Amino acid sequence: MRRIVTLLYILFILSACADKINLNTRMVNTPEELEVAIKNAEAGDNIVLANGIWKDVRIKFIGEGTEDQPITIKAETPGKVVIEGVSDLKFGGKYLVVDGLHFRNGYSPSEAVLEFRIDEKTIGNHCTITNSIIEDFNKMHRDDTDLWVQFWGRHNTLSNSYIAGKTNRGPTIRVDLEGNESINNYHQILNNHFGPRPPKGGASGETIQIGNSFSSMSPSYTMVANNLFEACNGEVEIISSKTNFNEFRNNVFYKSEGSLVTRHGNYCTIDGNYFIGDGKNENIGGIRIINTGHWVTNNYFFNIKGKNFRSALAVMNGIPKSPLNRYNQVTDVVVAYNTYINCDSPWQFGVGQNLNQEDVLPPSEIRSARPIRTIIANNVIYNEKGDASPIIEHDKADGVTFKSNVINNQGVDFKAYEGLEAVNFGIEEIGKNILIPSSKIDIEPYQGFEFENISTDLVGNPRTDNNSIGAFTNTDFKDPNILDRSKYGPSWYSAEAEEKEPKTLIVSKAEILQSKIDEAENGDIISLEVGNYEIQKSLLINKRLTIQSADKSKVVLNYSGGENSPLFELQPKGFLNLKNVTLKGNNSQYAFASLNENMFTHFGLTVADCDISDFNYVLKVYKESFAERITFENTSISNCDNGLELSEETNDLGDYNTEYLTIHNCRFSNVKSNVIDYYRGGYDESTIGGNLLVTNSTFTNCGAQEKNGILINSHGIVNVDISNNTFKSNPVKLVALLWGAKNNSHSDNQINNSGEIRVEENLEMKLLY
């Protein structure tokens, strides 16, 4: 695409040099001038936005360019034209290009920031967004759904752009196919850098979604190629392919928590992609397969530790005669010439099998249809440490044929499969994250039906001569430098994070505390001198900040603010790390709270070595607020009406308020209710959050006013571990009610006069779909 764009420039310059250089190029300074320029633009025209901040601008880019002479809106200097405020841009017509814009500090007033149509009748075709940025352009409320780029029509392109920071509901990019105008679309999503998308805390946080179940029968032919997906952690699906004939080629999925999922639709090609994990994080996955006829070839998986839905290759069970929006059976899938290095149990079949839930789910939710006519051939597995179960069968893999696969399992035993041979081959690191067999593995590749169409390997070497199994046909090539970020996103922007030395700001008086907080920059430290701080108004935190003292017994923050006001107000982008201080309230306020409104992006909270007492709530997380992590360590919490409350997501759409809630080595005493109240409603089999860890802590005389009689409430939370705690004289019926079918566990707790921990295998949940 870059080449095409370059070519178009050259063509433009050539034609411009000829006789109409000024006619063709029009500099505009205001939205009104832009509107006029668009109205008058003809094929070949170039509209240049003057450098500066364009605020609250709604661009309807309607025009008729031609293949040779597109109409272009471009920045005077790429990156110096910033779109802020309540802004969006929509295309209608054809051969229109937008080049070099930067969207930040704002949000779209419509359903999309960039959209390839004006309305149902005025659709963009052959239009391009390139060399641009969309960053943190979130709606004010998490539940307010939008998209950042919404594809309609045909032959549209998003290329060389950097897109990061979406936290509100809705996929970052979505291709829509409703209507014959938008099928057979051949859209291209190329050379982009998809930067961090933090966990959304529930569904609808995909980075790319192509179609939906209602258009899953439509031919799409969308191409997603040569993109870098970095920390795209929004939800379990990084890419959710829901239509037919899509292609995913040569992308890099780097430390992204999720998978590329063929959720609906059929006959996709997933070829030559890199899936790079960190060797620890179990949320980082690979490819999850549902439906018919996909070809998964030439992919490279490194250090993927995801399990089950998130395993390197997860082949699901379907629902017999599935409803349109659920799980069709896997049939006719080919997985060939892939390489798996240091992945845990990389091949999992029958994922999602849930026959043990027949009593609590309707038949139309039981995934009992095993994959059929599926071929796994010519793949290579290498494990530095042997893996006792490289293949996991959640249901019998009797419809799967294995041919000419090898594994170096370091001699560790595993269940034998015909077609998976243990071979002792060496491995060589040819670049960061890239390990390949150090010599050719002497196994004849299996020639399945139409395997001759897999004509090259991951790096483009032909498979005609000297073919071999695995993603790479030979060892004689250079590091592909997959993380060279100059290959992705805009040419004028580097997404490499700058390293900055934190400053420490000393504070000794309450009066200047807020102004020092305001003065501090991201990552700085506020150091509190010894003393009592009488705080009368909430401290507002909207950046990454550490506030600490040397001795909590001598640094006390006495809060005398209004009823139900928080001592620390955690605003969007407010990440507070509080260490070694004492917080005291008058029993009517909150120690920490998120905003009740307009919590347009994430916050975070770590409290360590603190004493907290005499508040109404220790922590109140309001609806639509989300923190990736909330941690309390080595902290005592006492004499509060309520403890940690994260239970306002009661619309039961699968949302929750924090990904990780960690309580370690804390002491709770005389907290009357909501001691820990962490809620997720709505059943969705594929999401694996949130996470509650309660360890090495003591709970005494807590829960006296807890209406449901449960001390630690974790309804619907998927991962819960309650271990090594002491529960003493808490007047409750249950310490906790755990969900056995999910990853809930408890161990080594001492429980005296506090009820018990109960585990129920299946909780009754409202179905999401």
Next chain:
Amino acid sequence: MRRIVTLLYILFILSACADKINLNTRMVNTPEELEVAIKNAEAGDNIVLANGIWKDVRIKFIGEGTEDQPITIKAETPGKVVIEGVSDLKFGGKYLVVDGLHFRNGYSPSEAVLEFRIDEKTIGNHCTITNSIIEDFNKMHRDDTDLWVQFWGRHNTLSNSYIAGKTNRGPTIRVDLEGNESINNYHQILNNHFGPRPPKGGASGETIQIGNSFSSMSPSYTMVANNLFEACNGEVEIISSKTNFNEFRNNVFYKSEGSLVTRHGNYCTIDGNYFIGDGKNENIGGIRIINTGHWVTNNYFFNIKGKNFRSALAVMNGIPKSPLNRYNQVTDVVVAYNTYINCDSPWQFGVGQNLNQEDVLPPSEIRSARPIRTIIANNVIYNEKGDASPIIEHDKADGVTFKSNVINNQGVDFKAYEGLEAVNFGIEEIGKNILIPSSKIDIEPYQGFEFENISTDLVGNPRTDNNSIGAFTNTDFKDPNILDRSKYGPSWYSAEAEEKEPKTLIVSKAEILQSKIDEAENGDIISLEVGNYEIQKSLLINKRLTIQSADKSKVVLNYSGGENSPLFELQPKGFLNLKNVTLKGNNSQYAFASLNENMFTHFGLTVADCDISDFNYVLKVYKESFAERITFENTSISNCDNGLELSEETNDLGDYNTEYLTIHNCRFSNVKSNVIDYYRGGYDESTIGGNLLVTNSTFTNCGAQEKNGILINSHGIVNVDISNNTFKSNPVKLVALLWGAKNNSHSDNQINNSGEIRVEENLEMKLLY
């Protein structure tokens, strides 16, 4: 295709003439020789089957021809090579041609008569069956499923063949797509004559089925073009398209009871077909639309009187989030440039809407999803007699857009629709069944999205200049002679029925009756002289025959045959027309019965002006027997333990034993049970049989031993009419229990001391799917 075949012949002859005429052509006389010849055949070889009857031959045609040099098996003289007995033919390999064979008097021992694969590994590609006949090649039992031509692989062809008479379970032709080897198949079904397929009496009687719901996501690209479908009455779907991208072009559907149905799968093209009804038969339908993205263009509908599921254009409601095997919503369908002449309510929307069955059916059976994004444009309706409802909305057509359609409704009022204009245009008959507007209708055709792709009209005129609405752009062309049967099927065979004058054979003695029956030919008449005929053995009927006398009071057949033996044994192809005779038994036998076994094709029975008494059963129709019509008229039935029993299809798969059971002007007295017992089990919303008509008849003292207390049993029969009868002193609870939701009715009956007729709206039925 003909041209290609001709070309191949020329190529063959040219190469044969060169130097290897004898090497290339090998005459074979026995199956063993054929097997050897196939084994040794090379590209370009020609294997010639010697004329004669080849019995019990199983041909595995395995070979590797080339595009230029196929391997051919052909008849010495086309049509003189007859395959009989237990025989089949399977292809494996490529570029193989079978030419000029005639399959009759037998059946396949396998799942198909002709199959384009040997087994899962040995598949035929680029293979052709041409210039051949398959006729009455039925399995011995109706429930024994098979296919007559089963497609696998890719690029296979069935052309110029005549195929008729299938009565057992299973589509006549089926295209299978399971496995990547059989998708994108581009099979061709061209220039065939599909002759009569009688009603099967239940599901699975399609003439062509392409795929099934489990492969409904697969791209198929099967072409069905230039075929004649004549009296293809097997079931409600003549063609059941169940995969994607199929094309149906320029076919003629002539007096065929059923429709072309896009049952599953999407994006089919239905262009330039003729649907010809007889102006009376409501079973003759048009096109029924389900699913997404079909284009219905340039079709011509004449005299179609089908209603609801069988209307000329039936656009169905779907089931929201339908299960895979049920009804997806209709979306993105285009119906443009079609012509409807003298069709009753040709456009019906929301067909299958069944919200009133919410109490008796599960939600996954309720068709409440109306068509959306559907365009009906540039169509012409002409009604010789005005139609009060040219459009019927079974559910609101609010997702349907009408543009530039016209109707000549002879001034008769109808509900107004924007986009359907009443215009008074003339009509002209340019050939049999072909009526077109006599002058151009002055309406600008609507130009919808991609309408420019509808580049020609029904007869191939370009739509670029002088375009007009309707199937024909101008009136200046010749009769297309769509029923010229020389255009379809084998060149050596004429499917035109011969007219033959019936002979009358006089019989005066019981002893010669069977031999005269044997001597008679199809359509002949046996005339019984006055006298008493003592019949000791069943009379076997296996042809179309009339047996009659001049005076029933003087012609009495006294049957003394064994217990439970029938006086008339109705064998396959036995169609008995009995007139004006008296039948008497000894109370232990049957008057009429089908075969208990091997009823491999239909029978029929008409009894008029007869007296029947003293039998155990008057009529016993055994399981898997089927008659299109069974009629009793002006006949008295008395003193029998049982009456008419057609109730053995108890596996509840939707089967039944006769399409039309008609009782008119008859007198039943002292028939103890099964007076009329006609059963169909299993619920299938789209089938519209059977048909029970009971009129002007008298029932006296009947039903005394009927266990369920119902005199006339019609469980599951869709069309029932009980009118103008007299029921007197029948010791039953009910005369009949009718199904209100279906087409069951009663009127003007006199009921004395015989219970009542009850109508229940919804009967509890076992779901078929």
